[in-house]
Amino acid sequence: MVRVLGILLLLAANHACARPERIVSLSPHITEMLFAIGAGEQVVATDEASDYPARVASLPKVANYRSLNLERILALQPDLVVAWRSAQSLQVAPLEQLGIRVVYSEPRRLHDLADELEYLGRLTGQEHQASQVAAHYRRELDQLARQYRDAAAVSVFYQLGESPLMSVNGDTWMGQAVRLCGGENITEHSLSPYPQIDPEFVLAQNPGVILAENRAQLRRWLDWPELKAVQKRQLFTIDADSLHRFTPRTPAGIATLCRQLELAR
Incomplete structure (x- = not known):
């Protein structure tokens, strides 16, 4: 009990920081987006399926498509957990109940991904790089749409x-x-x-x-x-x-x- 309370106090202190420095990513698409916007150094753990970019391989693995290792996540003292809502909302509920900040990423339409990149940029203090990556993504997608519009x-x-x-x-x-x-x-x-x-x-x-x-x-x-x-x-x-x-x-x-x-x- 004392150990858990200690972890929670540390988590509360981390929440006071404007920029999260200990992020746990629970889905491959989330991990890739975080690294793309420049937040890779803030990621301290991922799920087992995350394998891009290559340096993700050295990070602790705390989840798979079936379950989360809640004890190991707690031990890492994250100040932000990013999860896939439709697949993981029930699994991360205990983390939220313990006061850990959990946000969700689940873009549904092709153009939504650019908004998601900008959102993650604001969350992680990486607004500038996120806006650049999002703008490039929009340009690529719009170019393809124009090219094949009349195909x-x-x-x-x-x-x-x-x-x-x-x-x-x-x-x-x-x-x-x-x-x-x-x-x-x-x-x-x-x-x-x-x-x-x-x-x-x-x-x-x-x-x-x-x-x-x-x-x-x-x-x-x-x-x-x-x-x-x-x-x-x-x-x-x-x-x-x-x-x-x-x-x-x-x-x-x-x-x-x-x-x-x-x-x-």
Whole structure:
């Protein structure tokens, strides 16, 4: 009890500082954004999936996609914890109850990421670099939108996983990226963000392009040579790090996706 009270007193003292100096990041996209805006030296721990930039590897790992190591987080005496709301709000509730400052990051639309970068800049005292990174991100995204605004439509199946076979709807980051590039996502209007589907559905829709994370996932479609994407050899791999993690690198992943759809045209 005395140890816990001591930690809480230290945390209270840290809260008085205008700029947090001991930040715990609980999601890969959060970690990457913090480093991008110049707050990397303030990060004292991350989740196990955070692996970019490379120097993140040396930081303590205090969370995974299932749980948090609350005792280890407390021992690090953070003055700010940044979490992913939809996945971690229940897990971090005990930290908030102990008086630790917790904020959430969950950008939902492609343009929201720039606002998120600026928000994190204000939180961490890194406003100048954050505003520069956000402005560059907006320019890249707007340029892509202009470049492919009038592109001819091409039907796309975006494969997400294999067992079970899943895809993405139009509200996800990946779905928005497909639409920005002029693609017509065959699961655009699914009620679920990440619908589970049958191969027969893909066969019925007969997309012109199939996208997946690796060649092994794409090879299964060679069993259906009648598919347009197979006939035209338009089975493309995507960069999961830039498209499945919503970060300043995302426009580069979208640009690659757009070039792939352009090839299909």
